[in-house]
Amino acid sequence: MINDLTPIATSTRADIVEIRIREYLSNKKLKTGDTLPTELELAEALDVSRNVLREALSRLRMLGLIETKKKRGMVLSAPDILGSFERVLNPQLMDENTMKDIFELRLVLELGMADLLYLRKTDKDIAELEQIVKKDKNADAEEFRISQEIAFHGKLYEITGNNTLKRFQTMLMPIFGFVLSNSHHSIKSGVSHSDLVQILKNGDRDSFSDAMREHLRPHIEFLKER
Amino acid sequence: MINDLTPIATSTRADIVEIRIREYLSNKKLKTGDTLPTELELAEALDVSRNVLREALSRLRMLGLIETKKKRGMVLSAPDILGSFERVLNPQLMDENTMKDIFELRLVLELGMADLLYLRKTDKDIAELEQIVKKDKNADAEEFRISQEIAFHGKLYEITGNNTLKRFQTMLMPIFGFVLSNSHHSIKSGVSHSDLVQILKNGDRDSFSDAMREHLRPHIEFLKER
Incomplete structure (x- = not known):
């Protein structure tokens, strides 16, 4: 091309x-x-x-x-493989296609991480997630909603126990935030953060995987417009 | 810690x-x-x-x-966000934990990409995958088996239509190859490349997602030992 x-x-x-x-x-x-x-x-x-x-x-x-x-x-020396990546990740300097690519990358990662979550989750992790979602009901203001999104999904990355994945997500956060605040979703998801925590606590990997997909459905629908 | x-x-x-x-x-x-x-x-x-x-x-x-x-x-200028990443990805200079992180990252990506595949696959893509898997039956030699792995999974990344994801995979290939050639799998997967192509051609997203997980099961089992 x-x-x-x-x-x-x-x-x-x-x-x-x-x-x-x-x-x-x-x-x-x-x-x-x-x-x-x-x-x-x-x-x-x-x-x-x-x-x-x-x-x-x-x-x-x-x-x-x-x-x-x-x-x-x-x-x-063993290079910090994400160090230089971090230096150039500035949403202001990123073209629109790269932003969209990164937003899709986030969806792919979250749709694919169920196995790592079930392999490594601890009771302490679940308790922390429960603390985070408690605040969700107050999340009316746009800005607060985004910070809740980041806290919840960020904790999931942490549970994977994969340090590269976790750092990757920390770096990409400003971009996720940017895309989130620029997207208008008429579609509502039927699965909340709180539902996801309950499934992670008591349900199996397959139910979680299906629920996560439903949770992310508004974003997946958004891709179809691309 | x-x-x-x-x-x-x-x-x-x-x-x-x-x-x-x-x-x-x-x-x-x-x-x-x-x-x-x-x-x-x-x-x-x-x-x-x-x-x-x-x-x-x-x-x-x-x-x-x-x-x-x-x-x-x-x-x-708009930086090439993966350019500097590429410069430091040298398996010889990577510590073992980073290698394992990257190997897991690959699994997460492939377990999570079903939606993008179903959104963007074309008949031409399927035909190309069919060409690739035809050679699978000759893949006895270790080296050839790895090149088939790379060709097949690489084509899947390409079908996602996500350029960042595709380039990411190209860069990580030497590391995947390194981990593959160092791992000994006693567990065999019940789903072959050829099975995956047939499902991608005629089956739905959920069947593909399950089949991909079964295909990657030896690697997922391997994680449990980590």
């Missing part, structure tokens, strides 16, 4: 050096904790100035791929 | 300048296409050297947050 074509970005020297170093790490099969050549060695091998090299290294440091250790010099 | 505590990273001047500029963009509610102050203005306002400023700007350029336009100078 022609709208998948994006202009070729003009590469700076730092772009190229950054790519070369990443290729080098990959090809050499270097692992976390391994030492990198010195700045001088790298600059000579790549035939670039120290300034350009430092710019590229600064980027890799930002991504958490390298760190400088006392006495040992530069070593490879 | 104490294992959630990570050492406080030592910040360089470029780290701080990068954060300040991102805060500035956010606070000023700048949008895509808006012009940034010049390098000189920024260096003076932040009271830092041009070198440090350039290092920070280089990082933002790498993230796709700013670009330099002829005659207009630096402008804000």
